[in-house]
Each structure stands twice: as C-alpha cells, then as structure tokens.
Amino acid sequence: MTTSPILSTSNTTTAPVHTLSVYVANNPGVLARIAQCFSRRGFNIESLVVSPAMDGKFSRMTIGASGNPEGLEQIIKQVSKLIDVLRCVDHTGDDAVIKELVMIKVGVSPAERAEVLQIGEHFGCKNLDMTETSMILMFAGKTEKIDMAIRMLKKFRIIELVRTGKIVMSRGEGVS
Amino acid sequence: MTAIAVSPQNAKKSGNKANKLDAAATPAPLDGGQALIKCLENNGVEFIWGLSGGSAIPIFDAIITTKTKIKMVLVRHEQGATHMADGYARATGKPGVVLVTSGPGATNTITGIMTAHMDSVPMIVITGQTISPMIGKDAFQEADVFGLTMPVVKHSYMVKSANDIPRIMKEAFHIATTGRPGPVVIDVPKDLSSGLCTAPLDPEMDLPGYGEPPPIDLHQVQAIAAALSRSTKPLILCGHGALISHASAAVRELAEKLGAPVANTLLGKGGFPEDHPLSLGMLGMHGTAYANKAMAECDLIMSIGSRYDDRITGKTSQFCKNAVRIHIDIDWAEINKMIQVHHYCVGDARAVVEELIKHVARLDTKAWLSHLDGYKKHHPLKYKMQGGLKMQQVLDELNKMLPPDAIVTTDVGQHQMWAAQFIKTIQPDTWISSGGAGTMGFGFPSAIGAQFGKPHAQVWAIVGDGGFQMTLCELATACIHKLPVKILVLNNHYLGMVRQWQELFYESRESGVNLEGNPDFAKLAEAYPGAKGLTLKRPADIRKILKRAMEYKEGPCLINVECIKSENVYPMVPAGRPVEDMILEAPKTKLEKPTGST
Numbered sequence: 001m002t003t004s005p006i007l008s009t010s011n012t013t014t015a016p017v018h019t020l021s022v023y024v025a026n027n028p029g030v031l032a033r034i035a036q037c038f039s040r041r042g043f044n045i046e047s048l049v050v051s052p053a054m055d056g057k058f059s060r061m062t063i064g065a066s067g068n069p070e071g072l073e074q075i076i077k078q079v080s081k082l083i084d085v086l087r088c089v090d091h092t093g094d095d096a097v098i099k100e101l102v103m104i105k106v107g108v109s110p111a112e113r114a115e116v117l118q119i120g121e122h123f124g125c126k127n128l129d130m131t132e133t134s135m136i137l138m139f140a141g142k143t144e145k146i147d148m149a150i151r152m153l154k155k156f157r158i159i160e161l162v163r164t165g166k167i168v169m170s171r172g173e174g175v176s
Numbered sequence: 177m178t179a180i181a182v183s184p185q186n187a188k189k190s191g192n193k194a195n196k197l198d199a200a201a202t203p204a205p206l207d208g209g210q211a212l213i214k215c216l217e218n219n220g221v222e223f224i225w226g227l228s229g230g231s232a233i234p235i236f237d238a239i240i241t242t243k244t245k246i247k248m249v250l251v252r253h254e255q256g257a258t259h260m261a262d263g264y265a266r267a268t269g270k271p272g273v274v275l276v277t278s279g280p281g282a283t284n285t286i287t288g289i290m291t292a293h294m295d296s297v298p299m300i301v302i303t304g305q306t307i308s309p310m311i312g313k314d315a316f317q318e319a320d321v322f323g324l325t326m327p328v329v330k331h332s333y334m335v336k337s338a339n340d341i342p343r344i345m346k347e348a349f350h351i352a353t354t355g356r357p358g359p360v361v362i363d364v365p366k367d368l369s370s371g372l373c374t375a376p377l378d379p380e381m382d383l384p385g386y387g388e389p390p391p392i393d394l395h396q397v398q399a400i401a402a403a404l405s406r407s408t409k410p411l412i413l414c415g416h417g418a419l420i421s422h423a424s425a426a427v428r429e430l431a432e433k434l435g436a437p438v439a440n441t442l443l444g445k446g447g448f449p450e451d452h453p454l455s456l457g458m459l460g461m462h463g464t465a466y467a468n469k470a471m472a473e474c475d476l477i478m479s480i481g482s483r484y485d486d487r488i489t490g491k492t493s494q495f496c497k498n499a500v501r502i503h504i505d506i507d508w509a510e511i512n513k514m515i516q517v518h519h520y521c522v523g524d525a526r527a528v529v530e531e532l533i534k535h536v537a538r539l540d541t542k543a544w545l546s547h548l549d550g551y552k553k554h555h556p557l558k559y560k561m562q563g564g565l566k567m568q569q570v571l572d573e574l575n576k577m578l579p580p581d582a583i584v585t586t587d588v589g590q591h592q593m594w595a596a597q598f599i600k601t602i603q604p605d606t607w608i609s610s611g612g613a614g615t616m617g618f619g620f621p622s623a624i625g626a627q628f629g630k631p632h633a634q635v636w637a638i639v640g641d642g643g644f645q646m647t648l649c650e651l652a653t654a655c656i657h658k659l660p661v662k663i664l665v666l667n668n669h670y671l672g673m674v675r676q677w678q679e680l681f682y683e684s685r686e687s688g689v690n691l692e693g694n695p696d697f698a699k700l701a702e703a704y705p706g707a708k709g710l711t712l713k714r715p716a717d718i719r720k721i722l723k724r725a726m727e728y729k730e731g732p733c734l735i736n737v738e739c740i741k742s743e744n745v746y747p748m749v750p751a752g753r754p755v756e757d758m759i760l761e762a763p764k765t766k767l768e769k770p771t772g773s774t
Contacts, residue, residue: 024385025382025384025385028322028334028336029322029323029326029332029334032323032326033326036326036327040327057384058384073512074509074513077508077509077513078509080508080509081507081508081509082385083330083331083351083383083385083386084385085385086384086385
C-alpha cells in the first residue's frame with residue numbers, strides 16, 4: 001500500500017499506474033492470493049477495491065498498481081492462472097470509465113466556511129457533515145480531479161481523509 | 177507429534193449406536209474423516225504417506241473404521257512423506273497423497289510442497305487443524321497452514337463444513353492432476369473430520385475460474401512448422417512437460433521425421449532416449465559440451481515442455497540471440513517469461529507435437545548432425561580413472577549394469593549433476609530428481625515412493641553424504657515395508673557443489689561445506705533391521721559391490737562410496753553467463769564471481 005495517503009503517487013513519480021479489474025469467485029483467501037502475486041515480485045499496489053459483483057458468488061476487484069510493464073504482464077498472467085480468478089483485464093490505456101471517491105474532514109472556522117464550500121461546489125462535492133468547527137465533504141470523479149480538490153483544500157486544516165481507490169468499467173455493451 | 181485434545185466423541189458414539197439398529201437398511205452415516213477416506217478410494221488412491229497427531233486422529237481413525245484398502249505408510253518425518261508422495265507421482269503419473277497433523281506436522285511439509293510445486297508434480301496434502309472455534313486463538317499445535325503454503329501450492333482449501341469435504345476432494349484431485357499439475361493443500365479442522373458428513377460423495381465441482389483449456393491454435397502450429405522448414409541447424413529441447421503429457425513417442429517421431437538433434441533438460445531426461453543417435457544428452461549449466469555447443473550454434477531452438485529455466489539459458493539477453501526461438505508449453509504464463517520467443521503454441525505437449533508432425537518434413541540437417549558428431553568426439557564427458565575413486569566412474573559403471581526400466585532418483589549436488597551426465601535415461605518416468613527447488617534430502621524418500629509405485633522395478637537412490645543425512649530416518653520406513661531400494665551414498669565428506677563454487681569463484685575459501693563427523697553409513701544402515709550396508713573404496717571393486725546390492729532383495733541396501741573430495745563438475749556455465757563462456761575443464765586463470773541467480 002502507498003505510504004502517502006493524500007495524493008495518488010501518479011502525480012509524484014514517473015512509474016505508470018496500471019488499472020486492472022479482476023473477476024473472482026468469492027472464496028476465502030482469494031484476496032490474499034492475488035495480493036501475494038504482487039508482493040512476491042516487489043510490485044506496489046497503489047489502491048485496491050473489492051466488493052460483491054452482481055452475482056454474490058463472485059466479487060469484482062479493481063487494482064491500481066505501479067511498476068515496470070514487463071513485470072506487470074507476468075503478474076497479470078499469474079493472477080489469471082489462480083483457480084479462483086475468472087478473468088483479469090488490464091484497462092490501462094483503454095478508453096474505460098475510471099472513478100474514485102474521497103471523504104475529506106476539514107477543520108473550518110466560520111470565517112473559512114464560505115471559501116471551503118466554494119471549492120467544494122466547483123468540484124461537485126456533497127456535504128456530508130457540518131459542525132461549528134468541521135465539515136465532511138465527499139468528492140467522486142476521476143483521480144486527477146480528486147487530487148486537485150485535495151490540493152486546493154490543503155491550505156485549510158485537513159483533519160482526516162479516506163479514498164476508496166479506483167473502480168473501472170469498460171465503455172459500451174461488453175463486460176469488463 | 178501427539179496431542180491430547182478434547183472432541184465431542186461421546187455425542188457421536190451414542191448417535192452411532194442408534195444408527196446400528198437400521199444399519200441393514202441404510203449404511204451408517206459417515207463422519208468427515210470417513211468421507212475423506214472414501215473420496216480418496218474413489219480417486220484410485222493406493223497409498224497415504226503420513227504421520228499422525230492430535231488434530232488428525234479422526235482421519236487416521238477413519239482409515240481403520242472404513243476398512244479401506246488404501247495402505248497407510250507411517251513415515252519418520254513429514255518431509256519424508258512429501259518426498260515419497262512426490263517420487264510416487266513422478267514414477268506413476270498418479271497424485272501422491274500426504275496426511276499429517278496440525279502445527280509443526282504441517283509446517284514440516286512445506287519444503288516438500290514447494291519442491292513439488294516447482295517441478296509441477298501432482299500431490300494432495302491433507303493437514304489436520306485445530307477445532308474451528310479455536311482457529312486464530314493460538315491454540316495448541318495451531319498454524320496458519322492455509323496462509324503459510326499459499327505461494328507454494330497450485331491451490332488450497334480450508335474446510336469450513338464437513339459437508340464440503342466430498343466436493344473439495346473432487347476439486348482437489350481435478351486441480352492437482354489437470355493442466356500443469358501441482359500440489360493442493362486441504363486443511364481439515366478436527367471438529368469437522370469428527371463431525372457428520374451427509375453430503376453425497378460424488379457431487380458437482382464448483383470451479384468457475386478453472387475450465388476446459390481451449391483447443392490448440394492451428395495457426396500457431398503452422399507458424400512453427402513454417403519456421404522449422406527454413407531451418408538447417410535445428411535443436412529440439414525436451415523438457416518435463418513432454419514427460420508429464422506422455423509425449424515421448426511423439427517427440428521421437430518428430431525428431432526422426434525432421435532429422436533434428438534433441439537435448440533434454442534435467443527433468444526432461446527420458447523424454448527422448450539418451451542412447452539414440454540424435455540425442456545430445458542434457459544441456460545447460462552442467463550439460464554436455466556438445467549439447468551446449470548445439471545450443472550456441474543452432475539457428476532454431478524449440479522447447480517442448482521446458483520453461484527455459486535459468487539453468488538452461490544462462491544470460492537471457494544472449495540466449496540463442498541469432499536463432500529462431502519457439503516454445504510449446506501448457507502454461508501460458510511461461511511464454512515470454514524468461515526469454516522472448518518468435519513462435520509459441522499453448523497446449524498439451526503431446527497434442528501439439530502430434531499435430532505438428534503432420535505439417536513438417538525432413539530438413540537438410542546432414543551437415544549439422546555431422547558437425548555435432550564432431551563435438552561429441554572431441555568433447556565427450558570424461559574423467560580420469562587414476563587418482564582415487566571418483567563418483568563419475570561409479571556412475572558410469574552403474575549405468576552399464578542398470579536394466580532400461582530401472583528407476584533412478586537423486587539428491588542434490590555434484591553427484592546429481594554427474595548422475596544426470598553418466599546415467600543414460602532411456603525410458604520416460606525413470607529419472608526422478610529435484611530440479612526447480614534443488615531440495616537436499618529428496619533422493620532417498622522419493623526412491624521409497626517410486627518403489628511403492630513400481631514394486632517390480634529396480635530403484636536406485638543416488639545421494640550425497642550431505643543430503644542423505646537430512647532424511648535418512650526413512651530407512652525405518654523402507655525396512656518395515658521390505659523395500660529393496662538401493663542407496664548409493666557418494667560420500668566425499670563435503671557439500672561438494674558449494675565447495676566447487678568456493679574453489680572457482682571465492683579463491684578456495686571453504687565456508688560451511690566441510691561435513692566432518694559423518695557416521696559410517698554402512699554401519700548406520702545395518703542398525704535398521706532388514707537393511708544391508710556395504711562399503712566401496714576401490715575402483716576395482718565397483719562392479720562387484722554394485723552387483724551385491726542388486727542381488728539383495730530383503731530390504732534396502734546402502735553402499736557407502738568413499739570418494740575423493742577434489743573433483744569438480746564440468747562442463748560448467750557459470751550462473752548468469754552466456755553459454756559461450758562454458759568452462760570445459762579446470763580453469764588456469766582466476767574467474768569472476770558469477771552474477772546470475774545461484
């Protein structure tokens with residue numbers, strides 16, 4: 001997992017981030033097996049989202065990983081080989097829909113509230129919580145938009161922040 | 177490994193009493209352990225190699241209560257059990273089955289599981305586990321076996337309900353034996369092997385991620401055939417996959433039709449008969465000079481079931497850089513993993529080769545074959561007969577005396593390389609050696625497993641004094657079952673291969689290689705009732721002693737061969753170097769440390 005939770009490292013390093021979607025049987029250990037394919041080869045998993053698919057017997061995983069393309073090709077093959085994995089697709093470079101979500105808790109004085117809400121409105125946020133001294137804003141969208149929203153809010157006191165990581169879906173009628 | 181554990185035996189007993197009344201009408205219900213044993217029977221299992229313990233008692237008990245015909249072989253160390261199952265699987269093609277208890281019993285199998293995984297050997301390893309409510313609470317003899325073995329298995333299961341056992345067993349055997357074979361671990365909590373299993377014993381499998389392989393791509397086969405037709409200096413590389421898919425007849429037909437020479441990997445020995453005129457023997461780090469010259473000078477190399485391992489390729493960027501490179505393999509992940517290839521075909525080796533034969537014709541290889549014959553004449557494998565008893569000479573003599581269907585297993589080290597060079601393997605499934613893992617201690621127990629699988633074959637375990645000491649406790653197992661396994665201990669009182677590297681690359685600084693304090697192995701063998709121990713010290717006695725060992729049939733026969741220390745295995749391609757840097761004999765100048773993986 002990345003050690004810098006604020007910004008995605010795609011903005012701070014030159015290693016390309018690949019987005020993989022993996023469709024798996026929902027059996028115990030499947031997540032650990034897939035993570036091991038990466039860790040064994042020294043690859044960094046930037047983000048990982050997993051949740052039940054339409055059919056609860058299966059799960060969808062979206063993995064953001066960075067590393068050299070050759071090594072990644074081997075990882076994709078090894079992940080595909082796993083008995084519980086039905087398919088593993090690399091969406092990098094595809095015209096796929098890739099989004100993520102972030103909740104940011106900002107400490108605000110009444111004087112700062114307006115500016116924070118202005119920034120939030122520009123990025124299309126939902127206001128989830130409001131108190132005398134804080135508010136929670138939720139943003140959804142492309143990774144780059146999320147990164148920019150966070151950057152804009154950094155001048156205020158960010159109390160905490162959590163990102164979901166990317167989820168991905170191919171365009172058109174086909175299945176990812 | 178015994179443990180006292182509490183389990184709901186009493187509740188079960190009263191249940192069984194009531195059921196005995198209508199036993200005539202319906203069979204008594206099975207518990208998880210009994211269902212497991214019945215499933216093993218249904219899969220044609222003949223042997224279980226194992227060692228009991230508290231968590232596994234219900235399964236061991238079921239061996240008796242089901243009155244099964246399966247023979248339970250009690251070993252002396254769980255590592256031995258895994259290597260026996262491995263040797264059996266390599267000799268017979270059937271999966272080997274291991275049954276051990278939880279905690280340290282299970283962790284003792286990890287080396288053997290890794291060994292099988294590296295060499296694609298079908299194996300089922302059943303481990304007892306603490307009772308379900310105690311899992312994760314650091315119970316007595318609890319270990320996260322599922323987690324520990326994850327990277328070294330083809331697949332694994334943690335049983336969550338006794339009724340899952342029949343489906344899991346069926347899936348486990350299917351996974352272990354199909355596609356690229358491999359080990360499958362099944363972790364069975366004790367309350368589930370004691371609990372009732374009411375599920376049918378032959379259910380449907382549920383493997384949505386593991387389906388039928390696609391048919392062979394004919395375009396790929398035709399592209400390979402076209403590439404072959406343009407070659408005048410081809411080299412066929414026969415690997416383990418050719419043996420796993422029983423392709424040896426097809427490989428021979430292909431080689432003879434093309435007129436192409438064949439080199440084999442360490443694990444490919446026997447896929448193409450090494451006494452055939454087209455055979456170049458083993459290639460790679462300690463392969464024959466002529467096989468390596470063929471690799472360096474060919475214009476086309478085609479691997480049938482070899483994964484182009486680093487022992488073969490040397491420096492990958494230089495490997496066959498001017499040749500057309502072809503790869504036939506059942507595992508798509510191996511294609512382009514080590515080296516980039518020009519053509520490939522993913523599929524069962526035998527099916528692909530049988531199809532390929534239809535599309536090829538005789539190549540113009542007369543000059544190439546004659547050129548390679550020249551290399552065979554000028555750089556044969558050789559050793560000096562004077563200057564002390566040498567492993568090479570003993571193995572050379574043994575080779576002349578072995579029947580063609582004899583099974584040879586080896587341990588790991590210099591003796592293994594010399595055995596690969598001097599024992600000519602003629603038939604498939606008669607050469608058993610730990611390749612990918614290089615596991616010391618493999619040689620003797622794997623011979624035991626092979627002997628169980630092929631009771632009428634003559635089985636020789638060729639081991640070094642280092643490796644043999646790691647699993648020699650299995651002499652007890654061999655003696656109890658009166659297995660006439662021959663154990664050739666090639667004893668130079670050293671970890672010879674490492675000593676060779678230290679001599680060549682570390683200015684002869686010996687560190688951690690001197691095996692002082694070796695016992696008299698012949699005496700040690702005879703401490704086990706039924707075993708025979710012989711000692712061989714002089715070259716003149718070689719044939720006589722080997723013959724005596726061959727004649728002893730009441731149990732295992734060990735020969736302690738006192739060999740000289742100072743021999744090195746040649747040829748040698750230092751790790752990470754291209755094959756052109758092959759060393760044929762003791763170098764006169766200092767060598768740089770190799771940079772490749774050990």
